[in-house]
Amino acid sequence: MPYRADMADRTSLERLRAANRRAVLGALLTDGPQSRADLARSTGLSRTTVSSLVQDLIEHGLAVETTDRGRPHKGGSGRPPLLVAATSARGGVAGIDIGHHHVRVAVADRSGVVLAEDVQPVDVDDHGSATLDRATRMVRSLARASGREVADLRGVGLCVPAPIDRRSAQIRSGILPGWHDLVPTDELQERLGIPVAADNDANLGALAELHHGAAHGVGDFVYLKLASGVGAGLVLGGRLYRGATGIAGEIGHVQILEHGRVCRCTNRGCLETEVSVPRLLELLEPAYDETLTVDRVLALEAEGDAGVRRVLGDAGRTVGRALADLCNSINPSLVVVGGPLGSAAPLVEGVRASLDRYAQPATAAAVRVASAALGARAEITGAIAMAIARAALEE
Amino acid sequence: MPYRADMADRTSLERLRAANRRAVLGALLTDGPQSRADLARSTGLSRTTVSSLVQDLIEHGLAVETTDRGRPHKGGSGRPPLLVAATSARGGVAGIDIGHHHVRVAVADRSGVVLAEDVQPVDVDDHGSATLDRATRMVRSLARASGREVADLRGVGLCVPAPIDRRSAQIRSGILPGWHDLVPTDELQERLGIPVAADNDANLGALAELHHGAAHGVGDFVYLKLASGVGAGLVLGGRLYRGATGIAGEIGHVQILEHGRVCRCTNRGCLETEVSVPRLLELLEPAYDETLTVDRVLALEAEGDAGVRRVLGDAGRTVGRALADLCNSINPSLVVVGGPLGSAAPLVEGVRASLDRYAQPATAAAVRVASAALGARAEITGAIAMAIARAALEE
DNA sequence: GGGCATTCCTCCGGAGAACGCACTAATAAG
């Protein structure tokens, strides 16, 4: 039988060592530079062991001893510690966010700090491979701009604005024209030569808000993304939940109107046909002597425009109705409203009102509603977070 | 500083050993008696290590070498293995299932095999403490009947037919009269002197079907319980999901009819008011010259009675409608239909039809619909499974 | 019946991991 370098054939003791190494590195990444003694205290390992693990990390270039010494243990006396910091010069990941009209790429260090970022306009009706070519070039130049090569990166997180099959990694047809029969992860992996993981915008938005946004530290929440489409990302028990085949959170096609418009999904009266951003703009347009954009709508809302507030409030109540059913089933402690209009107060208030009206009292009482904190950068932040999480799985 | 015998001060190596010991014991409990070689294969540990761990377990009285030898590795030759089995003479747990008209109590060994069981009729309108007294007596006598004392049991799992607050462990008011202001876990713990964990019937039904029923080995499924009330238990990512405050799965109060009957939850047209078992009996009653029971309805269905089939099919389609929305969000691979009517084919077919009609095609294609396998013993089986899981957490 | 292959299990020696202890290093306080 040929030798296989699986994770599985590592011995238990090596796993233990690796787990402890990860624990130390994790503490360095999350809590910043620390002394070995601090690390020993926070990990529960002995000082000796931590010393040895730190030495390992330093030899592998994953950590460095900083030049400046720390204060000698708050207030008291004693030898000042030598601080150890996680290296940011190597490692790192890239994130790629493909939108309907843009490609955003960022390179971040292994703790998620963005080092270089760029956005370029793109027509999604282009064949997907042209967009992927462009993204590939952007990754290369941004990697260089942050002082590394693509090969130094430990992985790429890709955000696509469509459901993606978890097994085949194929984009579900019909939503993104020009991407048919394309497996974007494989394509990118071939172009860049490093691992690529992909997920949709709602899931990655949720991941981003969990790690760096409005849902920081919240174990069970729903991230609502209201944009061209309507989708939800679920974080359950502290982890992103993707379902059995990776298409959980497809809330956009709940039937909300018995005889509503026909949806691209062939059903009618879907949530998405009634409250998508294009639909809301279309509803507002006739009343204003201008072509409305999202920014203009937000400005009008800030000025107190009654029509805009009314339409946003209605939209919030409509999605809130669907969210109420979801919350009754899921019992989350937070709903984060994301997408371009996520910061609009009437939308959030509408959602709140419907939850109070349609969800069980106990469910409604348990759930908070908040605007997303990351705005247009939610997707790229989530893509980076996913890439880091994946990389962490492999030592 | 005084010495503290915390879990925490165990050294990493001891933890490793303990984890491996648990892995071996777990394999023995879930997959039954096995040879050491089988254990090595399933745990991924070396044969040597497994041998040593098994010796540990035997010395601690947690496992025994069985007298009968196994077959020598299916078909082939070779030395026949010495089978190792988890001990059932000690440990064990109790399960208590409180229904609207009965109390069922069972004592099981640590692998979930029921050793003694009893059901007694009870009027739930009694004060809850009377019911708990009775359950306490039943546990005592059943423990004795299985050759142990209550103090030998490692814990109790309690099933109540109502949502239960995860923090206060209080039953949500209004549903079970006579249980107001009662904390059943505390009450039982005081009476019996061993740890008590409680959950509702839908969650425990789901747990039971996961471990010993139609959902064995399925990571993501919805257990629908259709009885006096309507509820769902969710297993997501292989674990029972309870939500942020423990009331996930409350699917019974989705509004399904705009101007339907007023529900006990003060809303109207709730799923529960339209398809609960009493409601279905009430719908059927006028057409038959007898007082209908669940058993009679099932018999009529088996005979091919058109009216019964029609009503059950309609009920299935109605809950299926609500389940379709849930499945769109959760993307499970299975829906298990439980409760007294769970085995009725038209009900299951109705659910299937609504999923195909109302859920996203990809979601509907990913989900199977099946009858529950455990019938009226689902709750007690789940209560036992929960008690075992809790006990396993403490080494 | 006598090899022979096969599988199961255990003993043994070795390697790796974590730990406690003892020691040095570096500072503050008196």
Place this chain on the structure above:
DNA sequence: CTTATTAGTGCGTTCTCCGGAGGAATGCCC
């Protein structure tokens, strides 16, 4: 300068796991 305190590191010990050798118990084939 001495003492107290904290930080970091060699060293020997203990614990754990593993692979290989070898005995044990079977089926298969001649």
